[in-house]
Amino acid sequence: MKELQDSKQSLKLFIVLSRAFKALNEEINKNIQENGLNPTEFAVLELLYHKGDQPLQQIGGKILLASGSITYVVDKLEQKGYLKRVACPKDRRVTYAQITEDGRELIDDIFPNHEKRIHELMSSLSSDEKEETIQNLKKLGLSIKDLSY
Numbered sequence: 001m002k003e004l005q006d007s008k009q010s011l012k013l014f015i016v017l018s019r020a021f022k023a024l025n026e027e028i029n030k031n032i033q034e035n036g037l038n039p040t041e042f043a044v045l046e047l048l049y050h051k052g053d054q055p056l057q058q059i060g061g062k063i064l065l066a067s068g069s070i071t072y073v074v075d076k077l078e079q080k081g082y083l084k085r086v087a088c089p090k091d092r093r094v095t096y097a098q099i100t101e102d103g104r105e106l107i108d109d110i111f112p113n114h115e116k117r118i119h120e121l122m123s124s125l126s127s128d129e130k131e132e133t134i135q136n137l138k139k140l141g142l143s144i145k146d147l148s149y
Helices: 002-033 039-051 056-063 067-079 101-121 127-147
Strands: 083-087 095-099
Touching: 002 039, 002 101, 039 056, 039 067, 039 083, 039 095, 039 101, 056 067, 056 095, 067 083, 095 101
Parallel strands: none
Antiparallel strands: 083 095
8 A cells, every 4th residue: 555655656746846847947948038049059058158168979968968959059059150169189070069259148148037037936945945855856866877777
């Protein structure tokens, strides 16, 4: 009986977590699109802004996107003048994505609002609740990695 209750509680947690993520994501994506970017373009620019130049081959893993899609997104951002490709001087097989001055100005302009909006959306949780949620979700994520076959 206890195992059945635990199983149902796990399903409920999954549904609640999925719905919360969907609601947050939709709100954040609206905010991003108001600035002329799609969520993936924003994620790439934000990565380059905060972490510096990145090998094209590694961007997908860092923003959770399939590598085939990265080329398309990088092409679009390059056309918009927000990033450029830079060859690695030490290894001709590696190309870096580098944020341009226009890209940096765009993120300088929109990131504070993005951060503020996320904070507003999370304001129903206290600081302690946020910290507890962070720790619980990390624990969950790491335990799933351990279970992977």
